[in-house]
Amino acid sequence: MKKGKIVSKPTPRTRSERTRVYKYRVTILENPPESLDGFKIFGIEVKLGKGRHVDFPSDARVLDVETSQEPLPMDVEVNAKYQRVENRTTIVRRRSLLFKMEKITNSTSLLS
Numbered sequence: 001m002k003k004g005k006i007v008s009k010p011t012p013r014t015r016s017e018r019t020r021v022y023k024y025r026v027t028i029l030e031n032p033p034e035s036l037d038g039f040k041i042f043g044i045e046v047k048l049g050k051g052r053h054v055d056f057p058s059d060a061r062v063l064d065v066e067t068s069q070e071p072l073p074m075d076v077e078v079n080a081k082y083q084r085v086e087n088r089t090t091i092v093r094r095r096s097l098l099f100k101m102e103k104i105t106n107s108t109s110l111l112s
Contacts, residue, residue, distance in 0.1 A: 022070050023104040026063040030098045032080035039082035039093050049075025064104070076101060 026046055034041055046063055047053045048071040056063050058080070079094040 019068055021066050021068055023064065023066050025102050025104050026065060026078060027100045027102075028061045028063070028078060028097050029100060031061075032058070032095060032097055036080075036082045036093065036095060039084045039091070041080055042083050043081045044097070045077075045079050045081055045094075047075070047077040047079070055081075073101075 028044070032041060032044070041058045043058050044056045044060060044063070045053050046056070046065050048065065048067050048069075050069075052067055052069070052071075054063070054065050063078075078097045078099040080097055082093045082095065084091050
């Protein structure tokens with residue numbers, strides 16, 4: 001008598017599975033300069049650690065962000081992004097900004 005192998009299959013996620021979403025409000029405490037050594041501002045980014053970031057327009061000062069992992073305070077950055085075009089090359093610089101971050105709420109949402 002031959003015994004068959006039992007292969008475990010990864011169970012597909014069902015619609016009823018939920019994940020936690022962390023919502024934060026980031027307030028920029030300083031106005032970034034419009035230009036920086038010939039570079040023009042073109043946006044603001046919020047980095048939440050481990051490659052997760054959100055881009056915003058350069059005139060935004062109160063930013064609402066969501067993430068599925070709670071970021072460590074030391075991993076959060078807010079930067080103004082500047083660019084300059086030379087010939088066919090675009091050069092991008094970033095400048096750190098002072099900010100205040102507050103947790104809005106914990107909520108759950110469906111995974112898609």
